[in-house]
Amino acid sequence: MQKGKIGVSSDNLFPIIKKFLYSDHEIFLREIVSNAVDATQKLKTLASVGEYKGELGDLTIRVSIDKKKKTLTVSDAGVGMTSEEIDKYINQIAFSGANEFVEKYKNDAQAIIGHFGLGFYSSFMVSKKVEVITRSYKDEAEGVKWECDGSPEFELTNVKKERRGTDIIMYIDDDNKEFLEDYRVEELLKKYCKFLPVEIAFGKKKEWKEDKQVDTDEDNIINDTKPAWTKAPADLKDEDYLKFYKQLYPMADDPLFNIHLNVDYPFNLTGILYFPKLKKNIEVQKNKIQLYSNQVFVTDSVEGVVPEFLTLLHGVIDSPDIPLNVSRSYLQSDSNVKKISSHITKKVADRLNEIFKNDRKQFEEKWDDLKIFIEYGMITEEKFYERAEKFVLLKNTEGKYFTLEEYKNIIKDNQTDKDKQLVYLYATDVDAQFTFIEAAKNKGYDVLQMDGQLDSHFINHLESKLKDSRFVRVDGDVVEKLIPKDEKQEMKLSEGDRLDLTPVFHGQLPQRGKANFLVTFEAMSENDSPVLITQNEFMRRMKDMAEMQGGMSFYGDMPDNYNLVINANHPLVMRINEDKEKDLEKDLKGMKSKISTLDKRRAELEKAKEGKKDEEVPSAEKEELHDVSNKLDELKKKKETLLNEYGQKNKLVKQLIDLALLSNNMLKGEDLNKFVKRSIELI
Incomplete structure (x- = not known):
C-alpha cells in the first residue's frame, strides 16, 4: 500500500474546486462520464492502430446508484490506468494557487479538458470520499485502488479487478443527496450526455406489469451515439432532420428550414440549425441553440458564438475548436470564436438565398414566419444586411x-x-x-x-x-x-370661412386622455372623406419604438397629437359653412362689422406709431390703441364662444368627426353607441 499527499502546495485543493473552478455543482457528472468516454475512445483508437490486440467486448459505460452505501458509480471498460498513471494524472496537480493555475491554462484550456485529472476532481464537489478502482489495458497490468476523503492525503493499494477499465465510486455527502435520486441523475445524463459517442446505461428499461413499473433485462441507454449532425448531409433526408428536431424540442412546432453546418477548415465545426416558427410577439429565447464539444453538452448560452440575431434559431453547434474554461461552462472571447460566428452568419444567409432562388414560392409562403428573424439580423448585423438585401x-x-x-x-x-x-x-x-x-x-x-x-x-x-x-x-x-407634388388643388373655403369653422369643429373635439387634436384645413378632392384624423409620422414612430424598448420614455410619456383635417372642398363641409352663416347671420354680421372697423382703426394707430420713440407717441393715441385692442380681443373671444357653442349643438359636425374617429378605430364604448343612435336619427 502507498500513502502520500496530492501534489498541491495549498492546504486544501477542494475548497478551490468547490468555490472557484466549478461554478455549477451538477457538471461533476458530465466531467466523470466524459472522462469515461475519453478512456473508451482511446482504447478504440489503440485497437484500430494495432496497439491493443485484445477483445474490445462490451464498451457500454454504466452509471449506478447504491442508496444503502450512498454511492454513485461510473464504470467504463476503457484504457484504465496503472499506478504510475494514477500518480501522473491524479496525484501530481502541482500548482501554488488557483490564480496561477487559471493563468497557466487560460490560453490552452483544451490541454486539460479530456485528461483524466482536473475534471475528475469535480467529483469532490458532491462527495465526502471518492474511490477509483482501475486496471490498465496493458498486458499483465494489475488492479489498483485509489481513495481520498477530500484532504490532500490519499491511499493507493493493489486490488483484484477482473476486467480492464475504471470505476469511479463517489460517496455522496449530506448536502448533495439529490444525486442519489434516480430521476435527478437521469435528468443530468440526458442534459449533458445525451449525444455522447459511447453508449451510456443507467439502470434497466422499465415496463408496466400488474399496475406497476418493473425492470426488464434491457439496458436503459440514455444517449444517441450518432446524432444527425455527426452524419453527412447526403445521408440524411428531410424526415431525419425533422425527427432530430423533435428529439431536441419535443413540444415545438415543426421548423421552417434547416442548415447543416460541416466545416473542417480553418476550424472544425459541425451542427444543424433550424429556423423555428416565431410568434409575432418575438420570443427572444436565447437558450435554444445547444453548444457541444465533441458531442459533450457545454451550454445553451451561445451569445458568444453566434451573433445576437441568430440566437433566435434552434439546433446544435459542435466544435472542439471553441475554447472553454476549466469547467467547460463559459466561453472565452477569442479570434476563433469570432471566425466561427462570421462563418455561421454567412452560412445562414447563403442558405436563405439558396431557398429564395430555388423555390421562391415556398420562400414567400414562409415569409411571414421568417420576416422577424431576417429583419432582426439586418438591423443588428451589417454583414448580414449586405447579404440579405437580395432576398x-x-x-x-x-x-x-x-x-x-x-x-x-x-x-x-x-x-x-x-x-x-x-x-x-x-x-x-x-x-x-x-x-x-x-x-x-x-x-x-x-x-x-x-x-x-x-x-x-x-x-x-x-x-x-x-x-x-x-x-x-x-x-x-x-x-x-x-407624396407632395408640384400641382396644387384650389381651396373653395375662404380664409374667413376657415377661421369661423375652426371653433365650430373645436366644439365637438373628442376628450380622450392625453390626446391633443389640432384642427387644420386641406384642399382635397370632393370625393375624399370630409374629415380625416392623421398623426405626425416622426412622433408616432418614436412613440411606437418607445413601447418596444427602454430608454425612450421621453417619447412614450408625451401626449398623442392628432390632426383633425377638414376637407375644405367637400360638399358636407360647405353645407356646414352655409348653415352656420344662415343660423348665425344676425349675430355674426354685427360682430364681423365691428371687428372689421376695430381692425381698421388698430392698423391706423399702429401705422401712426411707426418710426417714433415711445415718448413721442401722444398719450391719447396710446390709450386709444390699448382700448381698441381690448375691445377686439373681447369681440373675437365672444365670436369664438358663439361659434364653439354652435358647433357643440351641431349633429352633422359631431357625425363627421365620429366618422373620422371610426375609420381610425378610435371610436369605442359609449361614444360608439351614441354615434349609432345619431346615425339612425339622421337617416
Missing part, C-alpha cells in the same frame, strides 16, 4: 411580395415627390387604416403592410440605407400631402 421581401396590402429592387422599380414613377425623394407608403393595421389605404390606391399608389413587431425599427434602418427614400405611414397625412 428580404416587402409585402403589400394585397398580399404580394417584392424584393427591395423590384418594389423600387414598381413605385418610382408614381411615388417620387417634388424633391425627387422616393416615398414608400405603409400601413400598420390594414383594417383600421382601410380608408387611408383606399384613398392612396385611388391615387395609383401602392401601400406596404408593415405590421410586424420590429417594423418600426426596420423602417428606420431602411431609411438610413436606401438612397433618397423615406417611409410614410398611409394615415400620416391627407393623401394629397403624403
Whole structure:
C-alpha cells in the first residue's frame, strides 16, 4: 500500500474546486462520464492502430446508484490506468494557487479538458470520499485502488479487478443527496450526455406489469451515439432532420428550414440549425441553440458564438475548436470564436438565398414566419444586411411580395415627390387604416403592410440605407400631402370661412386622455372623406419604438397629437359653412362689422406709431390703441364662444368627426353607441 499527499502546495485543493473552478455543482457528472468516454475512445483508437490486440467486448459505460452505501458509480471498460498513471494524472496537480493555475491554462484550456485529472476532481464537489478502482489495458497490468476523503492525503493499494477499465465510486455527502435520486441523475445524463459517442446505461428499461413499473433485462441507454449532425448531409433526408428536431424540442412546432453546418477548415465545426416558427410577439429565447464539444453538452448560452440575431434559431453547434474554461461552462472571447460566428452568419444567409432562388414560392409562403428573424439580423448585423438585401421581401396590402429592387422599380414613377425623394407608403393595421389605404390606391399608389413587431425599427434602418427614400405611414397625412407634388388643388373655403369653422369643429373635439387634436384645413378632392384624423409620422414612430424598448420614455410619456383635417372642398363641409352663416347671420354680421372697423382703426394707430420713440407717441393715441385692442380681443373671444357653442349643438359636425374617429378605430364604448343612435336619427 502507498500513502502520500496530492501534489498541491495549498492546504486544501477542494475548497478551490468547490468555490472557484466549478461554478455549477451538477457538471461533476458530465466531467466523470466524459472522462469515461475519453478512456473508451482511446482504447478504440489503440485497437484500430494495432496497439491493443485484445477483445474490445462490451464498451457500454454504466452509471449506478447504491442508496444503502450512498454511492454513485461510473464504470467504463476503457484504457484504465496503472499506478504510475494514477500518480501522473491524479496525484501530481502541482500548482501554488488557483490564480496561477487559471493563468497557466487560460490560453490552452483544451490541454486539460479530456485528461483524466482536473475534471475528475469535480467529483469532490458532491462527495465526502471518492474511490477509483482501475486496471490498465496493458498486458499483465494489475488492479489498483485509489481513495481520498477530500484532504490532500490519499491511499493507493493493489486490488483484484477482473476486467480492464475504471470505476469511479463517489460517496455522496449530506448536502448533495439529490444525486442519489434516480430521476435527478437521469435528468443530468440526458442534459449533458445525451449525444455522447459511447453508449451510456443507467439502470434497466422499465415496463408496466400488474399496475406497476418493473425492470426488464434491457439496458436503459440514455444517449444517441450518432446524432444527425455527426452524419453527412447526403445521408440524411428531410424526415431525419425533422425527427432530430423533435428529439431536441419535443413540444415545438415543426421548423421552417434547416442548415447543416460541416466545416473542417480553418476550424472544425459541425451542427444543424433550424429556423423555428416565431410568434409575432418575438420570443427572444436565447437558450435554444445547444453548444457541444465533441458531442459533450457545454451550454445553451451561445451569445458568444453566434451573433445576437441568430440566437433566435434552434439546433446544435459542435466544435472542439471553441475554447472553454476549466469547467467547460463559459466561453472565452477569442479570434476563433469570432471566425466561427462570421462563418455561421454567412452560412445562414447563403442558405436563405439558396431557398429564395430555388423555390421562391415556398420562400414567400414562409415569409411571414421568417420576416422577424431576417429583419432582426439586418438591423443588428451589417454583414448580414449586405447579404440579405437580395432576398428580404416587402409585402403589400394585397398580399404580394417584392424584393427591395423590384418594389423600387414598381413605385418610382408614381411615388417620387417634388424633391425627387422616393416615398414608400405603409400601413400598420390594414383594417383600421382601410380608408387611408383606399384613398392612396385611388391615387395609383401602392401601400406596404408593415405590421410586424420590429417594423418600426426596420423602417428606420431602411431609411438610413436606401438612397433618397423615406417611409410614410398611409394615415400620416391627407393623401394629397403624403407624396407632395408640384400641382396644387384650389381651396373653395375662404380664409374667413376657415377661421369661423375652426371653433365650430373645436366644439365637438373628442376628450380622450392625453390626446391633443389640432384642427387644420386641406384642399382635397370632393370625393375624399370630409374629415380625416392623421398623426405626425416622426412622433408616432418614436412613440411606437418607445413601447418596444427602454430608454425612450421621453417619447412614450408625451401626449398623442392628432390632426383633425377638414376637407375644405367637400360638399358636407360647405353645407356646414352655409348653415352656420344662415343660423348665425344676425349675430355674426354685427360682430364681423365691428371687428372689421376695430381692425381698421388698430392698423391706423399702429401705422401712426411707426418710426417714433415711445415718448413721442401722444398719450391719447396710446390709450386709444390699448382700448381698441381690448375691445377686439373681447369681440373675437365672444365670436369664438358663439361659434364653439354652435358647433357643440351641431349633429352633422359631431357625425363627421365620429366618422373620422371610426375609420381610425378610435371610436369605442359609449361614444360608439351614441354615434349609432345619431346615425339612425339622421337617416
